[in-house]
Each structure stands twice: as C-alpha cells, then as structure tokens.
Amino acid sequence: MKRILMLGTAIGLVGAPAMAEVNLLSWGGAYGNSHLEAYAKPFMAETGTEVVMSDADNPATPIKAQVEAGNVSIDVASVEYADAVRLCDEGLVEPIDPAILKAADDGTEAMDDFIEGAVTECFVGTDVYSMVLAFNDDAFSDAKPATPADFFDLEGFPGKRTMRKGAKFNLELALMADGVPAADVYATLDSDEGVDRAFAKLDSIKDEVIWWEAGAQPPQLLADGEVSMAYAFNGRIFNAAQADGQPFEIIWDGQIYEMEGWVIPAGAPNMEDAMEFVAWTTAPAPQARAAEFISYGPPRRSAAAMVGNIEGTDQPMGPHLPTTDANMTNALGSDLEFWVDHDAELNERFNAWLAG
C-alpha cells in the first residue's frame, strides 16, 4: 500500500506535461521491455513524439488514484482486461474511438481483424497471455502429465504443486480437472453447487500446494525442485525455459487466456498523442514485433503470421504463443464479467478456505 502511494506521488511529481510527449505506464520486467522495444522506441523514431515510460505493480491502481485526485499525469497505461472494464464503467478512463485503429495490411477493417472482445469502449488489446500448467521435466521420468486432471492426481504425478494465491483461475482449473468442459465452466461456477464442487476439488490437493503471490515465484519453485508442477503465467515459464535453459514443459490443455491492453486515463494531459500512440502500436506489425520479445500472443488475426523468431535466437516464437491454433484446442477465455461481479465474494471465500 505504501509502495503504491509513494509511486503515485512520484508519478504525480514527474509528470509535468510537455510538447509532443506520451507518458506510458507499464508493468516493468520482461513485459515492460517488450513495450519499450516494440512500441515506445519505434514510435519515437517514426513520429518524433517522446515516450516517457514508468512502471507500476498494477497500473490500474495509480489510474484510480490519479483520476480521483484530479491530478492525471499518465497518458497511456497497460492494464488487465477486467480492470479496463471496471475503470471504464466507473468513468475513470476515456472512450477510444475504434475508427482510429489501423486496418490490416490486406485491407481488413481493424474491428474484423481483432479477435472477439479485444476492442471495447475504452480498451484496445495489445496481447493475449494465459495461465498454464507447467512441470519440471526432471521430476517425472516415465509418464508426463498432460491434462488438468493430472495436476490433481497426486498418486500418478507425485510432488508439491504451486498455484496463485487467489480464487481466479484456480476455481476454473479445478472444474476443468473435475470433468467440466471449458465451455460450461462459468455457467457451473455461477451456482453455489458449482463453487462448492470447485472447492471440493481444490481440497483434494490443498495440503500439497504452495501458494505463490509474485509471478516470479513459480519458475523459482520449479527450478529449486520445491514443486514438481506449477500453475503459472505462460510468459514466466517460457522465459525461464528459454533464457535460463530450465527443463520446463508447458501443458496447453486447459489454458485460461486473458488480454491486456491500453487504456487512456480520463483527463490525460496529452490526449491526442496518446490516441496516436494507441493507434500506431496496435497495428499488426508492432503487435507481431512485441510477441517476439515475450510469449504473449497478438490479439490481431493478421499479426499471428507475422511473428518471427524469438528475439536473439533463430527459433520461431509461434509454438510458444497462447494464440497459436495448436495451443487453443481446449482453451478457456477468462470471463471478466463473472470476475468483476464475484471477485470480492469468491476471494473472501477462498481466503476463508485457505485459513480453515
């Protein structure tokens, strides 16, 4: 909390508006780096507009603080889909006219080129990431786990598990492991029996789970041999496997994907430049370029084929993206309406369940 307030203050102090400048708030780390390399730098080179980047734990929090305080210094921010919807409903971010978005290279209208739901009233998607199951190849010498059910099979695949400390993703995974088809997961969760069923399934491995809080923890726990399987963001697992040569394998069956993208805080100081930045960076080419830095898929159909090799190597990035066809066979799109509605309730229940 203190960090966020300090950060908010720091951003407030730094953000003196100047001519032709875009203040971009991102997440830092490898993800922030993809924004810097694929969006900010080329945008500066082409338009001459300076992009000033800063980082936050979750950029949605400073946006709420700044807009409510009436002292906005952020022009564009990268936020999660659910936060974007919430901020939009509360009038904290500006509507973005879809007409400014660039058409695909073959002339397809932007709105037809983006995957479903990637452009909303106030939000333009930049990438698709997903929660995936992953395991340490060294932990299983014979049969390898391949499905969500295997994650809950402590006898067949012994070893501790690590999962995110929170209700989101875990309840969906538990239901899929319990035999609910991906398409019915949210309908099932909408009833009390469905939630009970998910918790009952989680109960079966509760004693063997280490709960992670920071995205960097699961690859660490896998690498240390502390856990044999992890439920984590695909980008983190990919980076550990790719950059650090860890023997991690991703199970795409049962992946839950979500989007991140740009929002423009209400009353942003450089509104026009911000709109230009959003339009420029969500064109197919920059999106495909960003996917070469981190294994998050572009939300534009025409960009998928343009993704080249993993930056700095000669291996194609395609097979590592959540949006690749082969990885989408049993995939679940995270239902943000459901989570914005039930976030607090289910998290309270989840924490009570944890403490019990």
Place this chain on the structure above:
Amino acid sequence: MANAALDPHAAIATTASGAPDRLTTADGRPLVRALARSQSKARRRAFLLVAPLLAFILITFVVPIGQMLQRSFHNDGFSANMPQISAWFAETPAGTVPDDAAWTALAADLTASAEARSIGVVGTRINYDLAGSRSLFTSTGRKVRRGIEPPYRDALLEMDEDWGDPQLWSAMRGASSAVTGNFYLAAVDRTRDEAGKIVQVEENRRIYVTLFWRTFWLSGLITALTFVLGFPIAHLLATLPMRKSNLLMILVLLPFWTSLLVRTTSWMVLLQQQGVINDILVWLGIIGDGQRLQMIYNQTGTIIAMTHILLPFMILPLYSVMRTINPSYVRAARSLGATSWTAFRRIYFPQTLPGLGAGAMLVFILAVGYYITPALVGGSSGQLISNMIAMHMTDTLNWSMAAALAALLLGAVLALYWLYDRLVGVDNLKLG
C-alpha cells in the same frame, strides 16, 4: 485552569491580575501583558521554526491518511448517482416493499446514471454488499439507454428478474446514504439481512475476525520471541569490552541494513524443503529424504522470518538501556546475600524495563502491519490482516473496505497503546 495553575508564569499572571497596580514593568505597563507579549513572540518564533515540518507532516501524512480513512464510512457511489431512489429510501422505513413511486424513481435514476456513464460506480457500490449485482446494473444500464416505458416495475423485471430480489433492495437501502457503517460490519464478518438486522455472514466467507485474531496473536508471539532471543544478546553487547561488543554490534546491524526482501528470500532458500537446512539434516542422516520438514509457506515460516527481521528493533532499545545500568547495583545485591537469580530478577531486570517496553512496542506495532514477509513465506496459514488490506487495495479496488480494515487495525493498536500507557506508562519508554 488546572494547567494554568501548573505554569509558573501563569501563576504570576493570576496574582498580577488580582492586584494590577502592584506589578508593572519599568515603563508602567502591566507586567502580565508585557509578559504575555514577549512570550507570544517567542512562541511564534518557535512555531515558525517547526512550521515547515508541521506542514510537511500534515500534507504528506495526516491529510492522505485522513482522506483514506474517510472512505471507510463515506462512499457516495450510489447516493450521488441515484438521487431519486435514495430520497425514496430516506422517506420510507426499512423493509418497505417498493411501490410505484420507488420503481419510477429507480428507472429515472438508472437512465440518468447510464447516460452519465456512472452506472458502473453505482453497480460497484452495490456489489460490495451483494456480490453479482454489478453486472445487473451495467447490463440494465445498457438496456435503459435504448429506452424504457412505464409501468417501470414490469419493464425492469422484464429486463432482469433480479430487480425483484429483496436482498438487492436491502443493499440499495444500505447504500442510499453516503455515510455508512456497512464497511465496518463487513470488516468484522457481519452484514445486514433483508430486515436490516445485523447478522453474521455465511460461514464459508468469515475471514476477517479470524485474521485479526491471528495477526494479534502472531505479533504477540513474535514480540515474545524477539525478547527471549534479544535479551541475552543485548546484555552481552552492553557488558562486553568495547572492541568485542562493536564487532557483535555490526553482526546485529548488518542484517538490519539489508533489504527486507533479501532477508525474506534468504529464509526461503534456507528453509524450503529442498533448502539448505533440510539438505544438511538429510545429509547428516537425522531425517530421511522422504521426511523433509515443512518449515516455510506456513505459519512457522512467517514466525521465523518475522522474528529474525524484527529482532534488531528489540535488541537496540534494550542495549541502549542496559549500557546505562550501573553494574555496582547488582554487585551490591550479591554482597548483601542475594542469589544471582534474585539479583537479576529484583535489581537488574526492573532497570531494563524502559528498553523492554520500547522494544516490545516497536516490534509489536511493526509486526501488526507486516505485509511482504507473510505474503511471500506465509503460505495458507501464515496470512495476516494486512494481506487482505492489500488485496482490497490492489485487486478488488474496494478502497472503502481496505480503509475500514485499516481503521480497525489502527484503532486496535491505539487501544493497546493506551492500555500499555495505563499499565506501564509511556514515560517509561526509552527508544535509544
């Protein structure tokens, strides 16, 4: 008046006002006024000296915290955007079945709020009390923008039958005034039922009271542990020759100066099942490879890591007090026939109390608000209330709830401070 009597200058002033012609300055002015003037000048100067600091504290500390705490009982997300239905709630007693006037007011407010793009704020506010209602407001908002015809009751029920839910109306009634105690109720696992009576929330959602107790119990335990571990070290530091005690002091301060995250992560490396300590135990043959101890990602891990991190806050005040204790007192007690235990218990220990009080207070208050360490090493059983405050700040964005939990925590700490003052006396504190 009691204070004035204690002030020596005021005492003179009182006498002077009784007999004004006797006490005057050389130029004939009444002494009381001259004195007041010269004193007020000095006071003003002193105030100007501290004014920058005061302003700094007010602007950066008191005002933001005050604003934050205000959210715990003041949330006008519903009442400001839904004025007509709020007025209807104000006029009717709790439990009134909504009549035509209510439905008309609701429909008008929903339309206006949807046009003003504030329907999300309204829905979010109701969602705090009744999960799942946010989407009811936003989806209805989208529909009423396309138009709504009377009779409004049937029109709204047609859009979504949840509008007839008495719980929804009860939640709206609760939110219809900006000032509300509902967040405090929720912070102690209570809620209001349809008739407005305060009841406990469903059993599987009761979490905050448990976590409050756990936070205070763990903080108390950690304080006791730092005392048990820190007292002998502080004594050693205070009694060893300078050269040796300086070396020892560096060993105490070095971890104190190291980043909190580094120390927490080091504990993870040491304590985890594939970690250093378990490896050594297995290597020595004390435990088998299959029986590695679970020392982290649970309450044990939280206690170990927090005790270590907070230890210097106990050692340093104890040390500073022990340095000043004259060793001849204990020697005198021994020469008068006291056993070493009696001399310690009756002579030495009571003199360390100011340091102990300060150390215990520092450790306890820091432990109550601890966040990062339990989040990283706490697992499921080592969660503290601060983790829930963080969740409401950053995940659910329900800042009113976060503020209510924080206010309760602050209140509890202040109550303990008051208790401490009554039992031990704050004057007895010695921080260094």
